[in-house]
Amino acid sequence: MVGSVMAQRLLLAGLAASAMSGCGKSSDKAESRVPVVVAVSPVGQSAGSASGAATSFPLRVLYDREATISLRVGGTLSAISVHPGDVVPSGAMIAAITPTLQAEGERRAAAEVDRLERAARRNTELLPQGAVSEAQREDTQSALAAARASLRAARYDRASTIARTPFASLVLARTREVGETVAPGEPIARVADVNSQLLARAAVAPAVANAIVPGTMVQVSITGRAPIMGRVLRKGSAADTATGTIDVDIGLARSSGLASGLTGSVAIAGSSAAPEPGGTLLLPAEALIDAKGAQGHVFVVDPATSVARRTAVRLHGLAGDMLRIEGLPLNARVITAGAGFVRDGQKVRVDGR
DSSP states (O other): OOHHHHHHHHHHHHHHHHHHHTTGGGGHHHHTSOOEEOEEOOEEOOTTOOOOOOEEEEEEEEESSEEEEOOSSOEEEEEEOOOTTOEEOTTOEEEEEOOHHHHHHHHHHHHHHHHHHHHHHHHHHHGGGTSSOHHHHHHHHHHHHHHHHHHHHHHHHHHTTEEEOSSSEEEEEEOOOTTOEEOTTOOOEEEEETTSOEEEEEEEOHHHHTTOOTTOEEEEEETTSOOEEEEEEEEOSSOOTTTOOEEEEEEEOGGGOOOTTOEEEEEEOTTOOSOOTTOOEEEEGGGOOEEETTEEEEEEEOTTTOBEEEEEEEEEEEETTEEEEESOOTTOOEEOTTGGGOOTTOBOEEOOO
C-alpha cells in the first residue's frame, strides 16, 4: 500500500539489522554504547487532505511588547538596579547617570528665574511712579517667561538622567555596567511587558503565509524542548526586504515556561498544520521500521527515560516523501535517522543539532 519507496526503505533497514547481527561477540562493546539518533515529531494534516509534505520555518520566541531601555542624555552610569530575570513595576528605575551637568544647568536656570521675578516685582512697584516704562516692564515679563521655559527644560534634562520602565516589566538583558560612559540612546537593558502575549514569530515563505488563517493551530518545536501547540494570531502584510519572508505571530501559553530569544521551527502542511478529528499525521518515510499491509511500526523515544519503544501505527500511504499515519500523539518523538540500528527498549541519545 505504501509503494515501492517504502519497500526500499524496509529492505535497507533489514540489511542494516542483518549486518548488526553478524558482528557476533566482537560487537558487544559497540552495542553497549548509546546510539545517537535523529528524532522528529509528526506534523498534523487535515482529515482527507492529500497536500504535500509539511515545511518547517524558523522562529524566535519573544513577548508581544518588548522595549530597549536607554537614556536621552549621555554620561557615566552611576547605578543599574536590575538584573536579567527581575520583575519590576511600571516606573521603576533601571539605570542612572551622574547628573553633574544637568544639576548645574537646573541651578543656573532657577537662579535666572529668581532674578527676573525680583525684577518683575520691582517694575510693578516703580511703574506707577514713572521710574520704569511700560516697555521695560513688558521686556522683563518676556525674559521671565523665557527663563521659566529654560528651567522646565533643565528639569526635564535632570529627570532624563534616570531611565525607568514604561510598563510592569520582566528584565530580559542588561548590556552595561556601573562606571561605563554611555551615549544618548545607547541600549542599557531590554525588558518585556509581563502582561503581553508570549509569541513565536516565524519567518514564513509568502506562498505558505498567504494560505494561513488566523486562529489555525500549529505545532511549534523549540530547540531542546518537546513540541507544543500554538495559535496563529496574525501575519505581516509585507515581506522582509532581506529574506523575502513574511512574519507570522503564533500565540503561546504563558505556562509553557519559554524564554524570550529561544529559537526553533514551526511545521506547516498545506493550508493548515493542525489535525482535525479523524485526520492523519505526517512522518518522514525513513521512520518506518517495518510494515505489513496497513500496519507498521516506528520507534518512539520516551522523553523521561530516553528509551526507544517500538510503537504500532496505521499506514495511509505516502504524501510526497512523507508517510501519512495514525496512532501517535503530536508530541511524540519519532526516530528517523538511525532507526534501523535501534532495538526495542534500548536507550538512545537524540542528536540536538
